[in-house]
Amino acid sequence: xxxILKVLYLLxxxxxxxxxxxxxxxxxxxxxxxxxxxxxxxxxxxxxxxYYMFSYIFGGIAVLSTFISWIVGYTSSGAxxxxxxxxLVIMLxxxxxxxxxxxxxxxxxxxxLRSVAEDSPGFPELQNRFKTLHKYSVITNLVIFxxxxxxxxxxxxxxxx
Numbered sequence: 703x704x705x706i707l708k709v710l711y712l713l714x715x716x717x718x719x720x721x722x723x724x725x726x727x728x729x730x731x732x733x734x735x736x737x738x739x740x741x742x743x744x745x746x747x748x749x750x751x752x753y754y755m756f757s758y759i760f761g762g763i764a765v766l767s768t769f770i771s772w773i774v775g776y777t778s779s780g781a782x783x784x785x786x787x788x789x790l791v792i793m794l795x796x797x798x799x800x801x802x803x804x805x806x807x808x809x810x811x812x813x814x815l816r817s818v819a820e821d822s823p824g825f826p827e828l829q830n831r832f833k834t835l836h837k838y839s840v841i842t843n844l845v846i847f848x849x850x851x852x853x854x855x856x857x858x859x860x861x862x863x
Contacts, residue, residue: 708771710763713763714764714767718756718757718761719854721753725753733745733746757794757846758794761797764790765790768787768790782856793849796842797846800842804839805839808835808839811835815832
């Protein structure tokens with residue numbers, strides 16, 4: 703059982719951080735470089751549904767496997783284990799917030815921006831709101847990624863051969 707929990711934990715962290723890295727630093731940049739802006743936005747929007755679903759699944763597995771290991775006594779109940787669980791919960795909460803609060807608002811603003819002419823009086827305000835929400839999304843994603851890197855360091859520090 704201990705081995706299975708370790709594998710689930712390691713795979714979930716690997717896939718979670720890998721998906722963030724690949725999407726943020728490779729896919730999104732390539733998509734916006736090659737496709738027209740509106741089409742790129744549509745594609746990214748469609749990908750976000752799956753992206754956040756992966757975050758929820760992998761984050762949930764990471765939290766559950768770590769928590770079960772802690773409850774069953776496979777890991778110590780010290781400060782490092784508590785910190786690891788706390789960081790994972792924060793990462794998962796930020797993912798849920800980004801996927802269920804920020805993403806739908808950004809999507810709604812994208813739709814509104816498309817329905818308003820660029821020279822209309824309301825366009826700059828909509829565009830600024832979109833940019834602000836997009837910035838929050840990027841920052842949230844970056845924080846999740848940095849916390850994930852911290853988790854990798856904590857895991858490596860506690861790794862016993």
